[in-house]
Amino acid sequence: MSSKITPEDYEEDLGTTDVYEYGLVTRRDVRRYARAVEDDNPIFHDVEAARSQEYDDLVIPPNFLPAIIERSTGCPDDNLREDGLDPHLYPIELPSDSILMGGGQKLTIETYATAGSRVTIHETFVDIYQRESASMGQLTFLELQSEYFTDAETRVLSCDETVIVGDRQ
Amino acid sequence: MNDIDSVSVGDRLTLEKEPSRPQLFRFSAMAWNPHRIHYDPEYAKDVEGHPDVLVQAHFHGASIQQLLLNWLPADGRLAELEWSNVGRAVPDEKLTANAEITAIDEEHGRIEFEVWTESDEGRCADGTAVVVPHE
Numbered sequence: 001m002s003s004k005i006t007p008e009d010y011e012e013d014l015g016t017t018d019v020y021e022y023g024l025v026t027r028r029d030v031r032r033y034a035r036a037v038e039d040d041n042p043i044f045h046d047v048e049a050a051r052s053q054e055y056d057d058l059v060i061p062p063n064f065l066p067a068i069i070e071r072s073t074g075c076p077d078d079n080l081r082e083d084g085l086d087p088h089l090y091p092i093e094l095p096s097d098s099i100l101m102g103g104g105q106k107l108t109i110e111t112y113a114t115a116g117s118r119v120t121i122h123e124t125f126v127d128i129y130q131r132e133s134a135s136m137g138q139l140t141f142l143e144l145q146s147e148y149f150t151d152a153e154t155r156v157l158s159c160d161e162t163v164i165v166g167d168r169q
Numbered sequence: 170m171n172d173i174d175s176v177s178v179g180d181r182l183t184l185e186k187e188p189s190r191p192q193l194f195r196f197s198a199m200a201w202n203p204h205r206i207h208y209d210p211e212y213a214k215d216v217e218g219h220p221d222v223l224v225q226a227h228f229h230g231a232s233i234q235q236l237l238l239n240w241l242p243a244d245g246r247l248a249e250l251e252w253s254n255v256g257r258a259v260p261d262e263k264l265t266a267n268a269e270i271t272a273i274d275e276e277h278g279r280i281e282f283e284v285w286t287e288s289d290e291g292r293c294a295d296g297t298a299v300v301v302p303h304e
Contacts, residue, residue, distance in 0.1 A: 029199070036195035037228070038186065039235040053243045062247055063234050067227035069202040083212070084203040099217050100204070102226025104253035104296070112246065162253070169218045 004095040005140045005165060007128045013091055014125055020071040022119040030058045030115050037061070050114070057114040065113075065148050066105055066159040071121055090142055090163060091125040103141065103162030111156050118151040126160075133166075140165040176270055176280065184236040184266040188224050193260055196228055224258040229286045229294035232266040237282070237300055240268075245302045248279065252296030258288045268298065278303060 027047070034044035042049035043059040050058050075086045087094050094100070113119070127143035142163040148156050188196075190208075197207050205212040206223050213219040230252050237247055258264050265287050272281040282298045 033199045036199045037231045041238055063230045067200045069200050084205040102254055106251035108249050
C-alpha cells in the first residue's frame, strides 16, 4: 500500500543518479515502435525519406525512449510483482499490494536522435511526496528526471516523469 | 499551410485513433512493459478496479506526438511535450488526440499548444507542447 511508504526514509537518496546503458537503437526498433503507435510518418519508416529531410537515418520517435519501462532486462519472472512489474523498477521499495500509475511526462527535445545511435540514460531521483486523493486515499508521488545521451555524448532529450503509487481500492 | 505566418491562436488539430488490443500488446512489447493492467483484463478489473485493460499512459503522449509531427513541415521539430494522465482509456474505443494553438512567438519561431487526448468518457491526458516550425 502507498500508506506503507515513508517518504522520509528516502531523503538521503534524493539527487542520486543511476546510469543505464540502453545500447543500440536499430531501424527495426524505430519501425516497430512507430507501427505499435500506428504512426506512418515516413521519417520513422523510410531511410531515404528521412535523409531527404537531412536526418542521417530513421528518426527515433522522441517519446520512444522515455516510454520504455524496463531499461535493462528486468528481474526473473518468479520475482515479478503480482501486477507484473519488477519490485525494484523504481528507486524505492514498492509495497507488494500497491498499484502503480503513470502520472505524466515532460519531454524537452534538444535534437532528434536517429537509428544507429547508442543511448545512455542518466536517471535522477528528484523527489518523493504524498497527497490525499478524494477517490483513492493517500497517493505517493515519485519525481524522476532522465537524460538521454547518444554515443557522441550529446544529450538529445530529457524527461521529467511522475510515477504514482496508490492503494488497491 | 502550416507555416508560422499562416496559423492563428485557436487553430485546432485533431487525430482520431482506436487502439486495438493487439496494438496495446505491441506497444507494451516495445516499451518492455510487463504491467498486467495493459493485457490481463481479469487482473485489471478484479484486482485494480479498472473497466478493462488500459491504454498505456505513454500511448497518450505518443498519439499527441503523432498529431504534431504529422502537422509540422519537413524542417519543423517538436521541442517540448508535457502531459499529465487525468483519465483512463480502454481499447476498441475512440481516442482522439487534440492540439490547439495558444501562442505564436514569431520572434523565436515557436508555436505553443494546449494538447490533450479524450475518449467518450472525457479527457485522458492534458498538457502543453512547443514546436519549432522551421529549424
